[in-house]
Amino acid sequence: MIASAETVHLLDDFLTSHRKTLSEIAQSWLDSGATAFGISDDGRWLAIWPELAITGEQGAHASLKINNRIVADLWVFGLDGATARQRLETDAMLIGKLAAQDQELNNATYELIDAQDQLLALYDLTQSMRNRLSIDEALTSLVKEAGRLIKSNACAGYLAFEPPVIAQHPQPMMSASALQHMAEQVIASGTRLILHSGSGNATEMAIGSTSILLEPIRIDNQVIGALCLQRTQDTFRSPDLKLAQAVCDQAGAQFENLLRYRESLARARIQTEMELAKNVQTHLLPQRLPNVPGLEVAAGALPASQVGGDFYDFMEQAGEPFIFTVGDITGKGMSAAMLMAMTRTLIRSKTKAFTRPSPVDILGSVNDEMYDDFTELSMFATVFVGQYDNVEKALYYANAGHSPVIFCPAGGEAFLLEADGAPVGVLPNSTCENQAIYFNPGDVLVAATDGFSEAGSNSGEMFGYDKLLQLVTAVANQPAQTIMDTLFQTIAQFSAGHAQDDDQTVVVIKGV
Structure with a gap:
């Protein structure tokens, strides 16, 4: 014995x-x-x-x-x-x-x-990964710690993100393509893969390996990658497999936390962009109303929760007719805010560049300058430009796809001034033409954005053009400021309890 x-x-x-x-x-x-x-x-x-x-x-x-x-x-x-x-x-x-x-x-x-050692090891792994703020760093930390804990000669990790993330320690055990191929087998099957030298699948093993273990890494029960462990002298036994599974479970939780952290950063970044866009939009709007002989002027804007591209502006030059504009950039967010800023700036610069420019001159030049930018972003802008001549008591205007623009003659019924040209950025050349109407005392022009006509109620009803025309007719005998206030109040009452879907911007011009 x-x-x-x-x-x-x-x-x-x-x-x-x-x-x-x-x-x-x-x-x-x-x-x-x-x-x-x-x-x-x-x-x-x-x-x-x-x-x-x-x-x-x-x-x-x-x-x-x-x-x-x-x-x-x-x-x-x-x-x-x-x-x-x-x-x-x-x-x-x-x-x-x-x-x-x-x-x-x-x-x-x-x-x-042994269990205590494993718990301490998993704690060390958690602490090591928790201090990493990038996926690459976290995966590198994982393969270093996992290789040590599971007593492997080499360790690698693969995450099937876009682009894929790969880490190997202490030196590459195989090519990135070979690792990806093996990891994708684990991802497809959802189960671990064990390769032994001399077995039928040994051709996939790295040179010098006795045994290779690929353990799935999961987030919410979905396999998102694999941990690859290599031994050159021994095979992986049951305790090794249990520890590898525990390591990957812990790693999956850490990757999930990291992804959520990245998502929260992305949301915060978007929120910051929205706040910046709102600031851009708010500060570019006129901070005071113009004093124009023969007119009362009121203007206001009520931004929606999402930043849009509504704008209005006034251009006063001594000895020149008064020019005003109202516009709406399609889309939301920073891109709409930036295009709004560019469009407003160009309208201002083109107004100053011409000697006594007409509304068509302004819109045509803006379209020429902005067409490529709008096309690249698949966006456009509806713009109304008005020009008031106090001597002639006339209002000249050009309308590039903008609505609603409402004219209510003194004592008469309100009606729409239809657009006769495509929005800015839709065609290479503007198709607008100059239009003119007499603008006498008591006449009212309301140039608004579609946030008024398309305002919705809790029942799903849209405010629409008809109600808007009736409202303007009913209050046309009031001062411009009262007309504007009534428009905002009526829309707010109609939409009570329903989220505001779009910016509401309006300019009211009344002859006096």
Whole structure:
């Protein structure tokens, strides 16, 4: 009988920890007339009582078993007979059970220590990944820690993002394409992949590998990548697989947190852009109303929750007719706000560039300048430009697809001034023409954006042009400021409880 190194170690520990108990058993035998009592392993005495006893005589022995495996022999000398042998076998059985209990206790202790080590290791992994703010850094941290925890010669990680993220440590175990190919098998199957040298799939293994383990990394039960571990001298066993799964579960949670953090940053960035766009929109609108002989002027804007591209502006030059404009850029957000700013600036610059420019001159030049920009962004702008001549009591205008623009003659019914040209940015050349109407005292012009006509109610009804025309007719005898206030109040009452979908911008001009 040749005991294994593990058995020898177990026996040595047992003899050391239970020396007193064994000595009491030996003394009991000696008191019963035995000349010696001992424990031997393959002819080697592990312990004998009394010490220095000579055991040349014939003795009785019984096999000492631990978990049904013979690990040593129990001997007694100087006594013989069935009673002595039965007693010896009973002692051997009791000592074996005591040793088995020790072994079970040791195993439980080792498992507990191993579990504690794994918990500490997972904690270290969490702390290491938590301090990383980028996916690349987090994956690099994962492969470094996982390779150490699972005792691998090399470790790699693959995340199926766009573009894919790859990390390998301490050196590349395989090409990026080979790693991606193997990881995609794990992603497709949703289960781990184990490769052994000499197996049918060994052709996919890195040179020098004995075993390769690919463990899925999941977020919300969806496999988003794989952790790849390599050993060159040993295979991955059940405890390794459990630890690899625990590592990947923890890593998946960390990647999920990181993705949520990135999403929150993106939302904050968008929110910042929206606030900036609102500031751009608000500060570019006129901060005071113009004082124009022969006119009352009122203007206002009520932005929606999303930033749009509504604008209005006034251009006054000494000795020149008064020019005003109202426009609406399609779309929302920063792009609409920037195009609004560019369009407004061009209208201002073109107004100053011409000597006594007409509305068509202004719109034509703006369209020429902005067509490429609008086309590239698949956007356009509806713009109304009006020009009031106090001497002639006339209003000249050009309308590039803008609505609603309402004219209500003094004492008459309000009606729409229809657009006669395409919006700015739709065609390479403007198709607008100059239009003219007499603008006498009591006449009212309302140039608004579609946030008024398309305002919705809780029942899904749209305010529409008809109600808007009736409203303007009803309040046309009021001052310009009252007309504007009534428009905003009426739309607010109509849309009570319904979210404002679009900016509401209006300029009211009244002859006096």
